[in-house]
Amino acid sequence: MSTASATAPVRLAGAIVIGGGPAGLMAAERLAAQGMPVQLYDAMPSVGRKFLMAGKGGMNITHAEAADAFLRRYGARADRIAPLLAGFDANALRAWVHDLGIDTFVGTSGRVFPTDMKAAPLLRAWLHRLRESGVSIHTRHRWLGFGPSVDGWHGLRFATRDGDTEVAARAVVLALGGGSWARLGSDGAWLPLLAARGVDVAPLRPANCGFDVAWSEVLRTRHAGHPVKPVAIGVTLADGTVLHRQGEFVVSETGIEGSLVYAMSAPIRDLIDAHGNATITLDLAPGRTAENVAAEVAHPRGSRSVSSHLQSRLGITGVKAGLLREVLSKDAMHDPVALGAAIKALPLRLDRARPIDEVISSAGGVRFEAMDARLMLAALPGVFCAGEMLDWEAPTGGYLLTVCFASGRVAGEGAAAYLKT
Numbered sequence: 231m232s233t234a235s236a237t238a239p240v241r242l243a244g245a246i247v248i249g250g251g252p253a254g255l256m257a258a259e260r261l262a263a264q265g266m267p268v269q270l271y272d273a274m275p276s277v278g279r280k281f282l283m284a285g286k287g288g289m290n291i292t293h294a295e296a297a298d299a300f301l302r303r304y305g306a307r308a309d310r311i312a313p314l315l316a317g318f319d320a321n322a323l324r325a326w327v328h329d330l331g332i333d334t335f336v337g338t339s340g341r342v343f344p345t346d347m348k349a350a351p352l353l354r355a356w357l358h359r360l361r362e363s364g365v366s367i368h369t370r371h372r373w374l375g376f377g378p379s380v381d382g383w384h385g386l387r388f389a390t391r392d393g394d395t396e397v398a399a400r401a402v403v404l405a406l407g408g409g410s411w412a413r414l415g416s417d418g419a420w421l422p423l424l425a426a427r428g429v430d431v432a433p434l435r436p437a438n439c440g441f442d443v444a445w446s447e448v449l450r451t452r453h454a455g456h457p458v459k460p461v462a463i464g465v466t467l468a469d470g471t472v473l474h475r476q477g478e479f480v481v482s483e484t485g486i487e488g489s490l491v492y493a494m495s496a497p498i499r500d501l502i503d504a505h506g507n508a509t510i511t512l513d514l515a516p517g518r519t520a521e522n523v524a525a526e527v528a529h530p531r532g533s534r535s536v537s538s539h540l541q542s543r544l545g546i547t548g549v550k551a552g553l554l555r556e557v558l559s560k561d562a563m564h565d566p567v568a569l570g571a572a573i574k575a576l577p578l579r580l581d582r583a584r585p586i587d588e589v590i591s592s593a594g595g596v597r598f599e600a601m602d603a604r605l606m607l608a609a610l611p612g613v614f615c616a617g618e619m620l621d622w623e624a625p626t627g628g629y630l631l632t633v634c635f636a637s638g639r640v641a642g643e644g645a646a647a648y649l650k651t
Contacts (some may be wrong), residue, residue, distance in 0.1 A: 239396035246399040250277025253617025253638035254405030260642030262363040273372035285349025292628035307622040318636040401645040408592030408618035409434035428609040430600040438590035440487030441580040456549040462513035511575040524570035593623040604644025616641035
């Protein structure tokens with residue numbers, strides 16, 4: 231491969247895929263299956279780094295819930311996601327994993343995992359199959375943007391350890407990830423490059439994220455790192471709709487994080503974007519009615535302290551008691567009516583989402599309206615997009631990975647069809 235100079239870029243037969251995550255690898259697989267030569271480029275020293283990181287606590291591939299419920303997880307973009315899943319849904323993904331020689335099982339929550347819970351064996355088996363099919367993988371090639379496009383060939387510039395280089399192809403699949411975890415390759419640097427070429431893109435925003443709270447030093451010192459469970463979060467949307475969900479979260483040094491917070495992060499983030507902050511309510515006794523809590527709090531406590539009273543009557547202690555003291559005044563803590571109401575609906579102000587680089591995933595990216603059904607860009611015929619760089623989001627639980635695989639499949643097959651025209 232020659233370094234970039236005044237000479238024309240090297241034209242490569244077949245297609246180029248940029249990005250070595252699940253979407254890019256799946257696009258490469260589908261292109262190779264159609265007999266197309268494939269060159270895959272990735273900025274990192276090895277491919278699949280974020281995929282491997284996601285598997286650190288157990289590789290959650292997909293989810294086993296019913297198709298209708300599964301599709302609803304994609305919220306406002308469900309209508310755009312539906313055609314992608316129609317060709318490669320959760321069941322198809324699980325069968326594909328089995329075909330790699332990896333067994334799976336369904337956990338108690340409905341999440342689907344490899345039997346050994348690990349991502350590395352799956353990735354190794356997949357890369358072996360890709361190389362056997364003729365896919366050439368080039369690491370340490372950071373995409374710098376487009377070069378000149380001549381006669382339908384798209385010039386592509388890369389930075390390498392040996393200097394900048396430029397190649398060209400008629401079909402290109404971009405699977406560059408979102409804006410989270412830049413150290414693993416998803417830095418969102420592609421967004422202005424596409425915008426400059428007339429591609430309609432939405433700003434990247436945090437998704438599946440924690441939020442900042444202006445904790446006192448007392449709460450931060452005593453309770454940072456402590457889980458809050460069981461608990462329910464309530465959020466009132468702009469139209470008056472109230473969302474309510476039970477689970478658990480963690481008090482962090484900066485605010486709140488964890489599975490329950492991530493599950494409700496999209497509407498909370500949208501409220502913060504619209505109003506500068508958002509107030510949620512915490513139900514610290516989700517298994518009890520408001521009437522029961524009020525009665526327990528009003529029960530005569532004699533000489534016992536409020537803390538001892540709450541622990542004996544409602545089991546509220548530790549971080550839950552700390553949250554009550556953080557929000558309520560001293561007078562309110564000694565007012566049975568105010569205290570009982572707060573236990574069922576403790577208001578907590580969230581100031582901002584955590585920085586995008588540290589969150590699980592990102593929203594925003596290439597708008598579906600900028601692409602056709604094959605995920606080809608209207609502004610750049612022959613260039614396809616897939617994965618998290620598209621403008622969609624989903625909660626954790628296998629939903630993110632499933633659409634990364636499914637969109638990569640659509641883009642790869644679209645690119646193959648384009649090359650045959």
